[in-house]
Amino acid sequence: MKIHIIGGGNLGTSMARGLNAAQQSYQISVSRRNISHIQHLETLGIRLTADNKQFLPEADIVILAVKPKQAEAVCAEVRSVLRKDCIFISVVTGLSIKQLENYLRIPDLCIIRAMPNTAIALRESMTCLASHTAHERQKQVALTLFEQLGKAIFIEESLMDASTVLGACGIAFALRFIRAAMQGGIEIGFDSKTAALIATQTVKGAAQLLLQDTQHPEIEIDKVTTPQGCTIVGLNEMEHRGFSSSLIKGIVTSYKKIGNMQKEK
Numbered sequence: 053m054k055i056h057i058i059g060g061g062n063l064g065t066s067m068a069r070g071l072n073a074a075q076q077s078y079q080i081s082v083s084r085r086n087i088s089h090i091q092h093l094e095t096l097g098i099r100l101t102a103d104n105k106q107f108l109p110e111a112d113i114v115i116l117a118v119k120p121k122q123a124e125a126v127c128a129e130v131r132s133v134l135r136k137d138c139i140f141i142s143v144v145t146g147l148s149i150k151q152l153e154n155y156l157r158i159p160d161l162c163i164i165r166a167m168p169n170t171a172i173a174l175r176e177s178m179t180c181l182a183s184h185t186a187h188e189r190q191k192q193v194a195l196t197l198f199e200q201l202g203k204a205i206f207i208e209e210s211l212m213d214a215s216t217v218l219g220a221c222g223i224a225f226a227l228r229f230i231r232a233a234m235q236g237g238i239e240i241g242f243d244s245k246t247a248a249l250i251a252t253q254t255v256k257g258a259a260q261l262l263l264q265d266t267q268h269p270e271i272e273i274d275k276v277t278t279p280q281g282c283t284i285v286g287l288n289e290m291e292h293r294g295f296s297s298s299l300i301k302g303i304v305t306s307y308k309k310i311g312n313m314q315k316e317k
């Protein structure tokens with residue numbers, strides 16, 4: 053399977069490294085204008101080029117990982133050399149499949165939108181995918197690819213903005229929770245390094261409890277909230293001060309902002 057990534061920035065490079073580590077059978081190449089920044093990838097066997105078109109005639113999968121404002125020009129540049137049977141995956145935030153179809157102008161091309169998050173660097177991303185042109189086999193190929201980099205699901209394209217907020221912005225929301233827990237930990241006696249370790253590993257453990265058993269968080273919360281105990285008084289105090297409410301309002305505000313940004317374009 054030959055995979056070419058256009059745009060070797062933060063996300064493109066993380067994907068190239070992750071896929072390379074995950075699957076020997078993937079042959080990966082990356083293009084960007086200034087390849088001197090990613091020369092280290094060559095030692096991993098990843099091919100580099102400053103010419104976006106060079107590896108495309110042989111690519112089974114093409115991943116577009118440039119900034120939104122660069123996408124139209126890059127699509128116009130490469131469309132004449134894309135294989136008609138390739139799977140074209142865009143991770144560009146806010147760029148719809150309809151816009152990609154207009155930029156690429158290749159009838160029946162399989163176009164898939166993907167929204168990963170920064171944990172892709174550790175192969176722990178949550179990636180939401182959408183397509184209305186991909187066949188089942190092509191969907192399975194894309195799903196398998198992103199499952200090498202964490203967890204992946206197909207959703208309706210109309211939910212892509214929502215997945216951006218919950219999955220990609222969600223990394224910042226979760227990290228801010230950890231930072232606040234650290235600050236509390238310091239106030240009750242820990243140095244910052246120890247508070248960071250305890251807060252971080254506790255969040256990882258909590259997430260794994262849910263991922264393994266796929267059950268509602270409240271079932272696990274019930275297990276640690278003894279009647280009249282110290283957990284329930286802390287939790288209730290947080291709720292009185294708007295803990296869940298502020299998180300929900302933050303998520304909805306981010307979602308509205310994406311909608312407004314798209315209207316302004």
Ligand SMILES: NC(=O)c1ccc[n+]([C@@H]2O[C@H](COP(=O)([O-])OP(=O)(O)OC[C@H]3O[C@@H](n4cnc5c(N)ncnc54)[C@H](OP(=O)(O)O)[C@@H]3O)[C@@H](O)[C@H]2O)c1
Pocket residue numbers: 058059060061062063064083084085086087104117118119120122126143144145167168169170220
């Ligand atoms: N980072 C995330 O967590 C995340 C999550 C989900 C989606 N996304 C989306 O993924 C895309 C990439 O994000 P990023 O954080 O990786 O951005 P980035 O670090 O700025 O990477 C963009 C890359 O595109 C390259 N580029 C620019 N013009 C190009 C051209 N004409 N041909 C080839 N390469 C070109 C740039 O390198 P040169 O200047 O050397 O060409 C740069 O390395 C964005 O659309 C973003 O919205 C990011």
